Amino acid sequence: MTNDILTQLTQVLQTGDATAVSDLTKLAIDQSIGTKIILDDGLIAGMNIVGERFKKHEIFLPDLLFSAKAFYAGLEHLKPLLLKEKIASPGKVVIGTVQGDQHDIGKNLVGIMLEGAGFEVVDLGKDVSPEQFVDAAVETNADVIGMSALLTTTMPVMKKVIDLATERKIKDQFKYIVGGAPLSDKFAKEIGADAYCFDTVSAVECVKGFVKGK
Amino acid sequence: MRPKLKFLDDELIHKITNEAYELLENVGIEIHNKSVISLLTDHGAKLSSDGKRVFLSHDLIQKALDSTPSSFKLYDTNGNETADLGGYNVHYTPGSCAIYFLDSESDEPRHAKTSDYLRYAKLMRKMEYIATQSTAFITNDVAEQISDSYRLYLSLLHCEKPIVTGAFTDNGFEVMKNLQLAVRGSAEALASKPVSVFSACPTAPLKWSDISSQNVVDCANAGIPVEFVAMPLTGFVAPITLTGTLVQHTVETLSGLVISQLTKPGAPVLWGGSPAVFDIRYETTPMGDIGTMMIDCGYNEIGKHFKIPTQAYIGLSDAKHLDAQAGFETSMGATLAALAGINNISGAGMLDFENLFSLEKLVLDNQICGMTHRMLKGIEPKEDFPSKSLFEELISEGHLLIADHTRKHIHDEIHFPSAVIDRANRSRYREEGGVTLKQRARKEIEQHIAEEMDECLTPEIRKELENIMLTEAKKNGMDSLPKII
Structure with a gap:
């Protein structure tokens, strides 16, 4: 029975049916399936399949986002239980579009997908200064700082964030991921970031790798 | 609105067709088949004093046009x-018929074997944008005398799509007709649901x-559609001008049409061709030349003027490998042909002046065909007026990735090619192996071929086809047919 519900949950999540995901999550809670089991083996397992299918070109970005929206519909029911049972997320990520840059669609997509993978996301929005990034990471005890830029003129701000953390002698407390159309692996290495993520799925994979390695 | 392309105005079309009538009536056409000559003279055509040239009157031509x-x-x-096949409908088919096959491993041309043909079929x-198959190349592991029918045999056995083919041996047509009769069950069924088009x-x-004109007669009698493939070469065996070449193409194609329609009024035909600009520098007939493509589109307009469905060998390349030239010549031709509304566009998979067939190119060309099909759907409004609520949603959400409007129209509005076409950013491209077009095409070939597919035809029909082919093979010195694995 447990497996049936969880299998169904992963299946409806793949179709992006938010109502069905919500109903099945409630049913799973009513059936006293463990909160963490529902999250890991139902919702996150479903999102993992969706991510893989996206990577293989079997589904497209809107499909991915519909699944993420359905994921949230289920997560809403689990959130109070997660808090009550003190179940921690696998990791915390502070994200934002760097100072001087107003382009936040890519950053938002990464945020959605990170949450879909079970991570806690602190979204600082756009036009975020180096100080705001570093302060938020310290305050929330984040694992990863994720920075986004679309303009070549704002890319140097990413280096300033890492330099500021270095200056405050807290650089190694966090991992740094960067993303955005004009960026590259080379640029990420040059500024001392840990990874350049070329799309939402690669960002999730990077963060998973960092958290696993902790 | 369907996008359309035109090279000829009505006045020029009338000048070309009138000139063709004049030439057919006064210069005539040389025919090397006595029964075809008799057929024409029995219907009032005049014969030259040496008995070789037949002169066709405007009335006779008009009679043929009226019944087509x-x-x-x-x-x-x-x-x-x-x-x-009609109107501005567009369908693609692989080019034919190549003598060589591009080896996937060595990237060098070689003679094809039965196993290569099975992979092709x-x-x-799985080539979803290529409606029909063709007997695209010959294999050299059977007797030469059956190399035309053997291709059709393999195609019928291993791919359900209808076939553009042709007979080039004395007995070829009869065997090829019998193979099709075995598939359909009767002559009436074959005539009412044609499974092939024969080139003449x-x-x-x-x-x-002799053979070509006889094929026209035999096809008409059997109800098998014919594509007339006139091949005037500018400045060599045709006038140097594109217009003059079009006049010659019209003469040669109208003469075939008269043979067909006098044999059997209403016989299905395609106003086709494979003309080319003759490259006097290399003594070659480039199919990828812009002039060649313009002649193709031009004669298509003449076919449309006569209200006859059309065909052309266009959307292929003279390159020797799957390189940039192969891509640009093919896509330029396929695009022009689609815009011109050529009904049957023959070319996919073909390289090297129609001499070399490549499976990798076929896979790429399938994507080119897919893109042109999208182009032909044009730009049409789909719940775009009024747009206020959609733009309000865009402003409030910051994107329309999951808007109902997007979800509803994404797949009919936006064409997404397969992974053969590189659309990854550089990092993803690298992560996925940094593979070339050729490598991506090979991967897709192997994926498709590895798929489980139902057998075509019933075991009884398959057996009947095998019996017909084996009989012909034995007549031509073979003990057995190549083993099909």
């Missing part, structure tokens, strides 16, 4: 409608050979 169908349909081996089942080629200038 403005469209016809092709059906797969299961009897399902596959292609409606299986792959063709006049010889430039203004000539029909």
